[in-house]
Amino acid sequence: MSLDLNIDPKALGKVAVLFGGHSAERAVSLMSGNGVLEALKSVGVDAHAFDPAERPLQALQDEGFDRAFIALHGRGGEDGTLQGALEWLGIPYTGSGVTASGVAMDKTMTKRVWAAEGLTTPKYLALTRDELTRERIRTIPDELGLPVVVKPPHEGSSIGITKAVGYSSMQEAVELALGFDDELLFEECIEGPELTCAVLGQGADAVVLPVVEIRAEDGDYNFENKYVTNTTQYCFGTLPPALEAEIQQMVLTAYRLLGCRGWGRADLMLRKADMKPFLLEMNTSPGMTSHSLVPKAAKAVGIDYPQLCLWLLAQARTDRRPPAGKV
Secondary structure (H helix, E strand, O other): OOOOOOOOHHHHOEEEEEOOOOOOOHHHHHHHHHHHHHHHHHOOOEEEEEOOOOOOOHHHHHOOOOEEEEOOOOOOOOOOHHHHHHHHHOOOEOOOOHHHHHHHHOHHHHHHHHHHOOOOOOOEEEEEHHHOOHHHHHHHHHHHOOOEEEEOOOOOOOOOOEEEOOHHHHHHHHHHHHOOOOEEEEEEOOOOOEEEEEEEOOHHHOEEOOOEEEEOHHHOOOHHHHHOOOOOEEEOOOOOHHHHHHHHHHHHHHHHHOOOOOEEEEEEEEEOOOOEEEEEEEEOOOOOOOOOHHHHHHHHOOOOHHHHHHHHHHOOEOOOOOOOOOO
């Protein structure tokens, strides 16, 4: 690893840890944010809790915060809207900027970017609420095969996702997902191990962490198996070295194509039949709970949780540029 972990906490100033928010992932964000807050305090950072659902963002500027650690997930925290507000306020923040955050939060748009650049992602259909008549829904398995994975493309944490195994379950899956989104993403189901791989940094300096294989009970990595139970296994070193290197390079390319910075985590499926990896999505504000995958991957290369939080905070920035003629 080429990360400089020699960071002076006092030099980072007054820090707001943003967590909670209004999204469907509020509960996860509360877990992430509390973990980050305690970690930063433990290494001497002047860190304070800040819930945008309870306080106006203008208070960040009014109260003299120097930077923000974004531990919000989902809409209003991970989709570019918060990043835009922080740009306007001039407060450096962790993670990707406005454009990369907005694109990555939209799973359909992310797939279009990757597919256009030749990266492998499952076959898919994107349909709006108005297009989803009963007659149209019945044709989807004919185009993608069964099972079909039905997703609200602007949500995370497996919220609203169903693996429809037959024609009869498609309508119910669609109705569930439409409770979260007005456009749905339908993907061919790739059968095989579920993987995740994180990236830290930006551009040519970005480094990729080890690939994690997720072994969930009954093969279903749902919300409960992500955040509630302790039965899910997270395994390192299960892939042949050449395949792991291929996946890491694929994820690094995917990260750079979206213009991500700071950190991110790609989720993938590995097709059992031929060991071919398929990109699913990129998370630009990954979870930081006790079950979360970026801290586990960082620990595998010798970076503990407080060190990771401190390093991410030190990367906080904005895209503001001085007016023409000024420096």
